[in-house]
Amino acid sequence: MNPKIYNLEEFAARYHLCDIFGAYAAHCSATADDSRIFMGATEERTLFARLFLVKQGCCDILLDGNADGSLELKEGGFVILSMNDVAELRSVSADFEAECVLVDEHFADHASVYLLSDEKYKSILDIFHFVRDIVRHQHINKIEMIRSMFNVLKLIIEELPYEQCSVSHDLCHKKEVYEVFLYHLYRNFRKERQIRFYADKLNVSTAYLSRLVREISGSTINEHATSLVYKEICNLLTQSDLTMGEIADRLNFSDQSALTNFFKQRSGMTPLAYRNK
Known part of the structure; x- marks a missing residue:
């Protein structure tokens, strides 16, 4: 059986996402009851990147059918899924809360998982909220504003593998x-x-x-x-x-x-x- 492939608008319609800007970007929040929207179903593929941030509780995910077992994510966990990645949400805690942005841009060649510092967690959560607010309201330069937020997010993501290193910020x-x-x-x-x-x-x-x-x-x-x-x-x-x-x-x-x-x-x-x- 061939998997169903969704663009962003189709995915948003399937999972009833409201905060969406065309086929380019969307934001959503979820609890344990509706957490499936972050991953979709195992038989589904997407034409966009998915980035989600665990705010509370924990969840277990299986990346690309990894036979070594599922990965537990707790508060501060940050996941980047490219359009080539398949992820399955195995379980979530009752107090699970997370936020996600979906975007038709390249963020990673393959699935990446990070446990964020408090500073990086706040910065990324702020950007998620900026994207949500820009999508919700009328702006003449909406597409430029959203892209600016994602460009900043990419700069932050580039630093994550070196969190424990002394890295000078090249401005x-x-x-x-x-x-x-x-x-x-x-x-x-x-x-x-x-x-x-x-x-x-x-x-x-x-x-x-x-x-x-x-x-x-x-x-x-x-x-x-x-x-x-x-x-x-x-x-x-x-x-x-x-x-x-x-x-x-x-x-x-x-x-x-x-x-x-x-x-x-x-x-x-x-x-x-x-x-x-």
């Missing part, structure tokens, strides 16, 4: 610096919009970072940050019942008036008018 390549800048910006723009904050994160000068970001993207750091803030205000106005004061506080404006002026300069209307249109 010389301009593209890599820009991707890491975007990662920190998406993570902190609600509270931090000063160039100095991001330059310190990257251990470079403000002048160098400012020049590099403009060279790579054609936009300034301030334009990147204000664009994200504006889109976040639009999302909060249309998808929440937060007051203007609460939105101003969440996005680190000095007061409601400062938020209104910022928004009106970019939209030509007040936040309240935008919410009620």
Whole structure:
């Protein structure tokens, strides 16, 4: 019997995944009751990579029919499955919780399994959540934002085999610096919009970072940050019942008036008018 081969959209429809962007990327969470979505069935193959992170509990998986037995994954376990890998979920604990991203990109030539440090666990979980949030909301540059997150994830994954080594972080390549800048910006723009904050994160000068970001993207750091803030205000106005004061506080404006002026300069209307249109 030939195995069924799924692209991402077909797989998402089969397992009722909601947070999906076309046939490119998807995010899902699961507990013990619906954990099968991470692996699919043994007779199924996929045309995309699957990356999943164990948040709580444990599970046993069998990779590519390994006769030596199943592999136990506990909290902090991270698995990368390429489109060529076959994995079977043998069992899960009652308190099992995990998150997964599915993406039509190359992450590994074969199945890879890691036990993450607390720092790497938090970084990868943050990226999973960024991908989820970008997929869920309207963004003009959605595909570029998602790809940036996956580029940062690839940089983190490249470091995992050397976790116990003293590895100097090579930030010389301009593209890599820009991707890491975007990662920190998406993570902190609600509270931090000063160039100095991001330059310190990257251990470079403000002048160098400012020049590099403009060279790579054609936009300034301030334009990147204000664009994200504006889109976040639009999302909060249309998808929440937060007051203007609460939105101003969440996005680190000095007061409601400062938020209104910022928004009106970019939209030509007040936040309240935008919410009620």
